[in-house]
Amino acid sequence: MSNTPATAAVLVIGDEVLSGRTRDSNSGYIAQYLTNIGIDLKEVRVVADDEAAIVEAINALRARNTYLFTTGGIGPTHDDITADSVAKAFGVGIDHDPRAVAMLRERFPNAADLNEGRLRMARIPFGADLIANKVSKAPGFRLENVFVFAGVPSIMQAMLDEVGPTLAAGVKVLSESVRADAKEGDIATPLGAVQKAHPGVAIGSYPFVDEGGFNTNIVIRSRDPEALAAAKAAVEAMLAGLR
């Protein structure tokens, strides 16, 4: 484990999310997974099935993060352009990969089933490592620090499970949640003072509406359990002092 936590970005590729037709659940899943292994997710982007947009996002996000995870666009149809976009972003070639063809042949032993469309799923940028997938056999791949996953949640999760153990896990960020039973505006100033007195933790304030009207969840996060406990106690003392 390194002292500087690894960082990550997620790139969700898909018109259907931008049209509002489909709700993306993959980024939330990856977020929780990374939080659990101590990697800081810094950014999520959703872009359309548009090569220029995908290439630009890949290059921006891979340059500034330890890892980039993409989801979507690696299926057999004409609108699946992620693999070609990754090859373009890296400036490398792409072709049918014999290892990937062999994986597909395992699933489709009948030659007629391994048609032109399905063979598109074996198009892998040069230099990439394959990411096996037990659900559908069609692999994802890794090129340098970019992990290319499917968009179907069950397949994406299988691929993440496959590569998870290879990631540079760090010290997990611990969190405590305190329900304030107070409106955000009534605790803002004293809460800011608690944050100032506890610089080793991050204190977030999240308003929500319940049967009594506006209420607030206070979430305290830190990699240091003692700092976390001290800040939580300070938040609780602050809230008790208001009653």
Added chain:
Amino acid sequence: MSNTPATAAVLVIGDEVLSGRTRDSNSGYIAQYLTNIGIDLKEVRVVADDEAAIVEAINALRARNTYLFTTGGIGPTHDDITADSVAKAFGVGIDHDPRAVAMLRERFPNAADLNEGRLRMARIPFGADLIANKVSKAPGFRLENVFVFAGVPSIMQAMLDEVGPTLAAGVKVLSESVRADAKEGDIATPLGAVQKAHPGVAIGSYPFVDEGGFNTNIVIRSRDPEALAAAKAAVEAMLAGLR
């Protein structure tokens, strides 16, 4: 209505989404709203409560889209830094805005309730127009093509309703969905041929898993109802030919 559709981006600001603790629902809501009024959502980004990240995303997204909508980070607490970040992105000053103070005074007639924290919600970048909000009274604001909304969904939705009629609505993108009852890999090549023959529509293919295993939804989208109907008929004929 202009011939070139307006475009938009959404910037979700909030650590709690990146930690996986909270699922963002605002971007999906805005996506559907924009689709209904014929505005093309091009990108969604989620960034942390970090001024440099917010400023960079605001400037990138406002430059390349007709509109940018931000959600989150305009409450009364220390972690609410969106208004200051917008001011910084535009290079303008920021201070308590008398119009915003008056709105808050309406909700908090008792001077003791309009404390330092709540007054933070009246800090508005110079030159911005306020966006009223019937739920909590604390306003959002618009600066040039950037609309700054709250993160609480009910308040965000009220703000979007407020500004919706001022947006450059376009011709709505119509869509038809066809359940293929076939695996994506079995229809990929003929579906690609249908897309090629119908360049005026966008045909998307979305695999999903049902009780019979992998299945596919085909979604056809176009602003032209005749082109849409013709492409849908071609997709249905293609599927019938496979049976």
